[in-house]
Amino acid sequence: MTHEMKASLDFNTTTFTNERRSPEGFAPIANEIxxxxxxxxVRAGSGHSGGPLGSADIFAVLYFGGYMRFNPAAMxxxxxxxxxxxxxxxxxxxxxxxxxxxxxxxxxxxxxxKYNTRLxxxxxxxxHLPGVETSxxxxxxxxxxxxxxxxxxxxxxxxxxxxxxxxxxxxxxxxSVWEAAMSASHFxxxxxxxxxxxxxxxxxxxxxxxxxxxxxxAKCEAFGFDTIVVDGHDFSDLMRGFxxxxxxxxxxxxxxxxxxxxxxxxxxxxxMNDKFEWHGKPPTKDQAVAALEELASMP
Amino acid sequence: xxxxxxxxTRFGFGDGLVDLGERHSNVxxxxxxxxGSVMTSLFKEKFPDRxxxxxxxxxxxxxxxxxxxxxxxxxFFASYGAFCALRNADxxxxxxxxxxxxVKIGGGHAGISVGPDGATHQVLEEVAFLRTLPxxxxxxxxxxxxxxKATVSMGEKVGPAYIRFGRSPVPMFTTEDTPFELGKANVxxxxxxxxxxxxxxxxxxxxxxxxxxxxxxISARVVNVHTVKPFDFATVTQAARECGCIVTAEExxxxxxxxxxxxxxxxxxxxxxxxxxxxxxxxxxxxxxxELMVNFGLTWREIYASALVAMERRDKGSSGVRQIRDVxxxxx
Numbered sequence: 001m002t003h004e005m006k007a008s009l010d011f012n013t014t015t016f017t018n019e020r021r022s023p024e025g026f027a028p029i030a031n032e033i034x035x036x037x038x039x040x041x042v043r044a045g046s047g048h049s050g051g052p053l054g055s056a057d058i059f060a061v062l063y064f065g066g067y068m069r070f071n072p073a074a075m076x077x078x079x080x081x082x083x084x085x086x087x088x089x090x091x092x093x094x095x096x097x098x099x100x101x102x103x104x105x106x107x108x109x110x111x112x113x114k115y116n117t118r119l120x121x122x123x124x125x126x127x128h129l130p131g132v133e134t135s136x137x138x139x140x141x142x143x144x145x146x147x148x149x150x151x152x153x154x155x156x157x158x159x160x161x162x163x164x165x166x167x168x169x170x171x172x173x174x175x176s177v178w179e180a181a182m183s184a185s186h187f188x189x190x191x192x193x194x195x196x197x198x199x200x201x202x203x204x205x206x207x208x209x210x211x212x213x214x215x216x217x218a219k220c221e222a223f224g225f226d227t228i229v230v231d232g233h234d235f236s237d238l239m240r241g242f243x244x245x246x247x248x249x250x251x252x253x254x255x256x257x258x259x260x261x262x263x264x265x266x267x268x269x270x271x272m273n274d275k276f277e278w279h280g281k282p283p284t285k286d287q288a289v290a291a292l293e294e295l296a297s298m299p
Numbered sequence: 300x301x302x303x304x305x306x307x308t309r310f311g312f313g314d315g316l317v318d319l320g321e322r323h324s325n326v327x328x329x330x331x332x333x334x335g336s337v338m339t340s341l342f343k344e345k346f347p348d349r350x351x352x353x354x355x356x357x358x359x360x361x362x363x364x365x366x367x368x369x370x371x372x373x374x375f376f377a378s379y380g381a382f383c384a385l386r387n388a389d390x391x392x393x394x395x396x397x398x399x400x401x402v403k404i405g406g407g408h409a410g411i412s413v414g415p416d417g418a419t420h421q422v423l424e425e426v427a428f429l430r431t432l433p434x435x436x437x438x439x440x441x442x443x444x445x446x447x448k449a450t451v452s453m454g455e456k457v458g459p460a461y462i463r464f465g466r467s468p469v470p471m472f473t474t475e476d477t478p479f480e481l482g483k484a485n486v487x488x489x490x491x492x493x494x495x496x497x498x499x500x501x502x503x504x505x506x507x508x509x510x511x512x513x514x515x516x517i518s519a520r521v522v523n524v525h526t527v528k529p530f531d532f533a534t535v536t537q538a539a540r541e542c543g544c545i546v547t548a549e550e551x552x553x554x555x556x557x558x559x560x561x562x563x564x565x566x567x568x569x570x571x572x573x574x575x576x577x578x579x580x581x582x583x584x585x586x587x588x589x590e591l592m593v594n595f596g597l598t599w600r601e602i603y604a605s606a607l608v609a610m611e612r613r614d615k616g617s618s619g620v621r622q623i624r625d626v627x628x629x630x631x
Contacts, residue, residue, distance in 0.1 A: 125398045134369060135397045138389050141362045145394055148366020156372065179359035
């Protein structure tokens, strides 16, 4: 991809495969995911910038590192691994990952938040976008749905499908998250991987100022999870977390895995980095141009 | 319609679940710690591999059920209606109904007939909420056999569904052979002077009221609207047109439940005077079930008195009668 293509406000057609790769192999993918998030949001004129940009590296490893097995042409078959976005407001990063994996046309990203779009402001299962397993947006519910899916796979169908679910850190303030966590370890769901995007920001401010959720790792441990804290912007560290999950499932440890990814909200765009003000707003056109220019200059 | 004995509707739910479990291997049940009360214990004993105890966590149980449903299972979650219709309202709205997840909820201990447990456990508002949820099917069976049939039917219909049942024994008057079809109201007694439209335990009270009215030469039509949603507009509209006035009766707030559904239907299709029998904007309380039903005005006597007022409003014009008096309990 040329610098011009990368810096463009227009969507391109480049897609990426889902396979085991070296840590540095994820950088161009995460970068393209971030650029698509900017392109989507500036067109939509509303939506969440910070969380999606900050978690782009997690999504690059999840969708393009061979950890989640799926067929982009048949996302609804009943054999693939599943991902549930519990933090529904982070939809743009999931939409971008799915588009870049070839699950639907990348150009369609321009319809985000528009009337009748498959890319609803928060994921809507009724719109049948391939790869959107469930509606989410009311925080604390997606993780429970994922636990139900993992129960179905491990305890009833007895297959080896994996279920991943990502929550935010502010989302941990919802009590039902911990009901789900309790049940994941109660049922010994070693096929379940809980991803926590720990950017320490939520709409009203820093997470501990709004309502302290720390220590997250000790809580996850206490709830029976094999817990790994990783640098959410370091691909080899992220891979270490996902590898640990695969190992837990392979060894039938009977324990679910929690990966706490330390991230910065808005990461990749310097004027958004670690600023909670960017939780719930889109860039202006000028800001989008500047953001794309900055992202295009990275690997 | 004759009395065939007494049994709680929750027994019908429990037996119906076992019927379903035998027919369909993908029916699974989630427990909320009170499995003996809501009779899911019967399924648990019979199919232990398909029963999961979720503990006292209704929000989690509801969303786990959604995850199971999105994986091709037919999950039932049962608890007290106070906790599995309202505490988990957001989960029902988004994870179940918006997802069109094939989740089934059994809401037990509904209404004031719970008895001594008191107001916290006597849910009287959930029909109003559940019937506004898109895609939801909402059933209020009248007796044991109907609850059993309704449980099987809701399990075999694809989509979110909720069944409301009670703790205390109630009269049995339908049999295995009585027709039951989701969404299709049953006309139990024919008549053209007044329509008594009821569900749950108030159906039998309506039958008793109709029998009393018959002694005065008044022929009452008794309609059992066991499915509040999807609502049987045709049968209710026909009753309004042919009888000219209606009494609704339910063990629920008079607002927005069955009475509300009947009023919405007739306001559009056939406006006629309606009198509403139900709990009048108050909470329940402790007491014997029968004592509570009498004190909260949920017996045949109120239905009888309301029928007389409804007919008077129809014959003399609504506004004049309404100013003269409100419905009092029948003292005769």
